[in-house]
Amino acid sequence: MTGPLRIGFIPLVDAAALIVAVDKGFAAAEGLDVTLVREVSWSNVRDKLNIGLFDAAHLLAPVAIASSLGLGHVKVPIVASFNLGLNGNAITVSPALHAAIMAEIDGDPFDPMVTALALSRVVAARRNSGTEPLTFGMTFPFSTHNYQLRFWMAAGGVDPDEDVHMVVLPPPYMVDSLASGQVDAFCVGAPWNSVAVDLGVGHILHFVSDILVRAAEKVLAVRQNWSEKNPDVLAALVRAAVRAAEFIEQPQNRAEVARILAPPERIGVDAEVIQRTLDGRLKISPDGTMRESSRYLLVGREGVARPDPVQAAWLYAQMVRWGQATISPEALGTAQAVFRPDLYDAALGRAGKLADASGAFGAFTGPPFDANDIAGHLAAFKIGRRKS
Amino acid sequence: MGSESSPKIVIVDESPIRAAILEEGLREAGFTGVVHISEMQNLLARIYALDPDVILIDLENPSRDVLEQMFQVSRAVRRPIAMFVDQSDAASIQASVDAGVSAYIVDGLKKERIKPILDLCISRFNAFAKLQDELDRAKSALEDRKVIDRAKGILMKLKGLTEDEAYVLLRSTAMREKKKIGEIAQSILTASELLK
Numbered sequence A: 001m002t003g004p005l006r007i008g009f010i011p012l013v014d015a016a017a018l019i020v021a022v023d024k025g026f027a028a029a030e031g032l033d034v035t036l037v038r039e040v041s042w043s044n045v046r047d048k049l050n051i052g053l054f055d056a057a058h059l060l061a062p063v064a065i066a067s068s069l070g071l072g073h074v075k076v077p078i079v080a081s082f083n084l085g086l087n088g089n090a091i092t093v094s095p096a097l098h099a100a101i102m103a104e105i106d107g108d109p110f111d112p113m114v115t116a117l118a119l120s121r122v123v124a125a126r127r128n129s130g131t132e133p134l135t136f137g138m139t140f141p142f143s144t145h146n147y148q149l150r151f152w153m154a155a156g157g158v159d160p161d162e163d164v165h166m167v168v169l170p171p172p173y174m175v176d177s178l179a180s181g182q183v184d185a186f187c188v189g190a191p192w193n194s195v196a197v198d199l200g201v202g203h204i205l206h207f208v209s210d211i212l213v214r215a216a217e218k219v220l221a222v223r224q225n226w227s228e229k230n231p232d233v234l235a236a237l238v239r240a241a242v243r244a245a246e247f248i249e250q251p252q253n254r255a256e257v258a259r260i261l262a263p264p265e266r267i268g269v270d271a272e273v274i275q276r277t278l279d280g281r282l283k284i285s286p287d288g289t290m291r292e293s294s295r296y297l298l299v300g301r302e303g304v305a306r307p308d309p310v311q312a313a314w315l316y317a318q319m320v321r322w323g324q325a326t327i328s329p330e331a332l333g334t335a336q337a338v339f340r341p342d343l344y345d346a347a348l349g350r351a352g353k354l355a356d357a358s359g360a361f362g363a364f365t366g367p368p369f370d371a372n373d374i375a376g377h378l379a380a381f382k383i384g385r386r387k388s
Numbered sequence B: 001m002g003s004e005s006s007p008k009i010v011i012v013d014e015s016p017i018r019a020a021i022l023e024e025g026l027r028e029a030g031f032t033g034v035v036h037i038s039e040m041q042n043l044l045a046r047i048y049a050l051d052p053d054v055i056l057i058d059l060e061n062p063s064r065d066v067l068e069q070m071f072q073v074s075r076a077v078r079r080p081i082a083m084f085v086d087q088s089d090a091a092s093i094q095a096s097v098d099a100g101v102s103a104y105i106v107d108g109l110k111k112e113r114i115k116p117i118l119d120l121c122i123s124r125f126n127a128f129a130k131l132q133d134e135l136d137r138a139k140s141a142l143e144d145r146k147v148i149d150r151a152k153g154i155l156m157k158l159k160g161l162t163e164d165e166a167y168v169l170l171r172s173t174a175m176r177e178k179k180k181i182g183e184i185a186q187s188i189l190t191a192s193e194l195l196k
Helices: A013-023 A042-050 A061-069 A095-104 A112-128 A144-155 A171-179 A192-198 A224-229 A231-248 A251-261 A271-279 A309-321 A329-336 A341-348 A374-379 B016-028 B043-050 B064-071 B090-099 B111-159 B163-176 B181-194
Strands: A005-009 A034-038 A056-060 A078-083 A089-093 A135-138 A165-168 A185-189 A203-207 A218-223 A281-283 A290-292 B009-012 B034-037 B054-058 B081-083 B101-106
Touching (some): A005 A013, A005 A042, A013 A056, A013 A218, A013 A251, A013 A271, A042 A061, A042 A218, A042 B090, A056 A061, A061 A078, A061 A144, A061 A218, A061 A309, A061 A329, A078 A341, A089 A095, A089 A144, A089 A192, A095 A112, A095 A203, A112 A203, A135 A171, A144 A185, A144 A309, A165 B064, A171 A185, A171 A192, A192 A203, A192 A271, A192 A281, A218 A224, A218 A231, A224 A231, A231 A251, A231 A341, A251 A271, A271 A281, A309 A329, A309 A374, B009 B016, B009 B043, B016 B034, B016 B111, B034 B043, B054 B064, B054 B111, B064 B101, B090 B101, B090 B111, B111 B163, B111 B181, B163 B181
Parallel strands (some): A005 A034, A135 A165, A135 A185, B009 B034, B009 B054
Antiparallel strands (some): A056 A218, A078 A218, A089 A185, A089 A203, A281 A290, B054 B101, B081 B101
C-alpha cells in the first residue's frame, strides 16, 4: 500500500501504543511497513521529524506545540492525530530530600498541596542556613515534566526559577544523577522512577495524576504538510495505534505487552518493571511500600487516544506562565490546531465524539481551566514569568 | 584566521578519538580555540564557564537535550544563544543531522564564519564513521576466521576430512544455502555444542 515509514521514539513506556502497533503486527495489517528508530534525545526526534528523516514520531506534546509556534527552534507545523497517553510521569526524590519533606509534612503525604508546602519549608530552611538550593531534573524545556514540577512547587510558594535549580537531564541519566547527588529530585516518565526505587536511591513522592487528573503526555506527531500529502497513510497509522491501545488496555494482555516493550532495541528494561507501570501498581519506596492507581498511565482508556485541543491550550498556557511564549489569540489557535481530533475521527470513520471529560484537568489547585480566558486563568496563580 | 578572531569552539563528545580527530581538523583549519568536554556531569555549568562561541555535539549523545536549556534560561547566560540554523537553513540542518553532528552558536557570530566549521565537522564525522565501520568489519572478519577454523576442526574430526576438504565443504554449503561461510561455521559450532 505504501512505501516504508520511519518512526522515531524515545525508550519510555508511553511509546507502548506505537511499539505494539508495529511489533504486534497491527501496522502491517493496515498495509504499513514501519521501521521504528530508537532515539537518545528529544532534540533528535524533533529535528529528524522536522527535516523529514522521520515520517512520524513519539513526541512530547509540548514539543509538537513549540515546533508549530517556532519556540526555541525552527518553526515547523506539526499535527497530532493520535494521543499516545495521559499521565504516566512521577516525581521521585532522593532519600535525604524525602526525609526532609516528611519531617516538615503536615497532613496527607499523597496530597500535593501538603507536600508542596512542606517543600517550601525545606527550601526556606536551606536558604536560611546558606545551603545550596535544591536541584530538580526534568526531561526537556518544553515538557509536561517541566510544567508539572513547576505547577506543583509553585502552589506551595516555591518559585521554580528563583528558589531551586531546574535542569534538563536525558531520562536514562536521571537515576544516576539522583544517586550521585547531582539532582535532589526529578520528574520523568516510566520506567525510570521505578528503576530509582528498585536501586534504593529514590522515593516516588507523587504520581503526576495527583497533580493533574488528566494531562496529555506524548503524541504521535507528523509534519502538517506530510499529513496533507499522505492522508491515507496517516489514517492507517492511527487505526493501527488505536488497535494497539485497545490491546494494551486489556489486563490479560499486559504481560505480553511488557515482553514486547522490554528488549534492548525497544525500552531496554525488565518486563516486570514495565508491567508495574502498565498496571499502575508501583513500588514507591525502597522499603517495598506499594501504591496503586488506576490513573497512573492511561493508554487509550476513557477516550484519551482522541486528541483534545483543550489539552493543547493548557500546555500553551503553561508556556505563557513560565515565559516561554507570549500570549496571543493567534498563538493559542496555532497550539490548539496541533491536536487534531478530526483526523482521528476520519481515520476511524466515525463522527466526532468528545473525549470523556474533555477539558477536565482535575488540577489540585487553582480555578478550572478556561481556554478562552488564559490571561484570566493565569492571573489566579501568584508565581510565574509572564512576558508583558 | 588569526587567533584573536578565532571563535572559541567547544566539542561535547564522549568518544576521545573522534573528538581528537575533530579538534585536529579544526586546528589545522586555523580554529585555535578548541576545547573538548568528555564528562557529561554538570555539562551546562561547564559550558557556561567556558563561554564558547560555538558548541558542537554528537547526535548520539543524549546530553543534547541539556543544551536545549540554553535557549530557555537566559538569566544564566551572559549573552543570548541561538541555533545555527534559522528558518531558511533546512539544508544545513539536514547535512549536519545526516553526518551525526549538531551545532549551536552564540548569537551574533556571522553565519559565513560558522559554515566552514560545520562543513569541516561534517567531513571529519563522516571520516570517523568510515574508520569505525572499517574497524568493525576487520573485527568481524577476525571473529569469522576463528569460527571457521573451529568449524573446520570439527568437520575434520567427525568426517575424517583434510583441512582443505573441510573448507571446500563449508564453502559449497554456504553457496548452496546462500549464506556466509561464517554463518555456516557458526551453525556447526552451535550444533556440536548441542550434541555434546
